[in-house]
């Protein structure tokens with residue numbers, strides 16, 4: 001089974017918002033990435049709606065034929081209400097603070113165990129699969145499993161930085177340890193943040209039980225050069241397991 005690719009289309013909304021109007025059309029982009037081979041669409045609405053707007057999420061839900069993943073901070077009631085209204089296949093809970101440039105840390109699943117347990121139940125009761133964003137630390141994975149989450153998403157910025165510095169083995173080691181712990185505890189595994197055409201294959205090959213990656217910033221940047229259709233296919237190709245002879 002190959003790892004699924006969910007395309008994060010936040011950056012398409014950033015471009016649209018820079019001029020007002022509806023160019024590029026975010027809903028059309030969601031339709032197209034699925035048509036081009038993506039296994040899902042990810043959005044991360046933030047309270048200031050600087051990229052994906054809450055209403056985009058409603059419109060995208062109407063056209064989704066693959067998997068819809070909504071990421072965000074469940075301490076915002078508006079976010080919780082949106083997720084319960086639109087009922088995506090998956091919600092990914094990310095502990096961002098207000099005005100944060102982008103996500104930069106995972107949950108402390110031990111300190112916030114009771115809070116996460118309660119919130120996860122709210123979404124699970126609505127039939128929505130839950131993933132929580134965590135740093136690559138086996139202790140945090142153990143804490144995550146105790147909350148009842150279905151999956152974790154490993155925050156991969158640190159991996160991407162070390163990989164770019166040529167430290168591939170050091171970069172992947174904590175992620176393999178965290179991923180092994182998740183597998184041992186029976187929780188599903190996603191990953192994302194700063195994954196790109198250079199670092200993705202090594203990550204996926206070292207953690208072949210990885211369920212899904214969500215990729216936005218680098219993929220949309222690559223699409224400026226290669227086009228969206230080619231780019232989705234380039235990323236998909238990196239997720240196909242190497243044949244065993």
Ligand SMILES: CC(=O)[C@@H](O)[C@H](O)COP(=O)(O)O
Nearest residue numbers: 010044071094102103192193
């Ligand atoms: C959780 C995560 O790593 C991504 O959702 C990333 O934060 C995208 O959000 P922005 O597009 O706002 O940077």
Ligand SMILES: NCC(=O)COP(=O)(O)O
Nearest residue numbers: 008192193194214216217
């Ligand atoms: N969950 C990670 C995501 O959706 C995209 O992150 P990035 O590729 O924009 O860094």
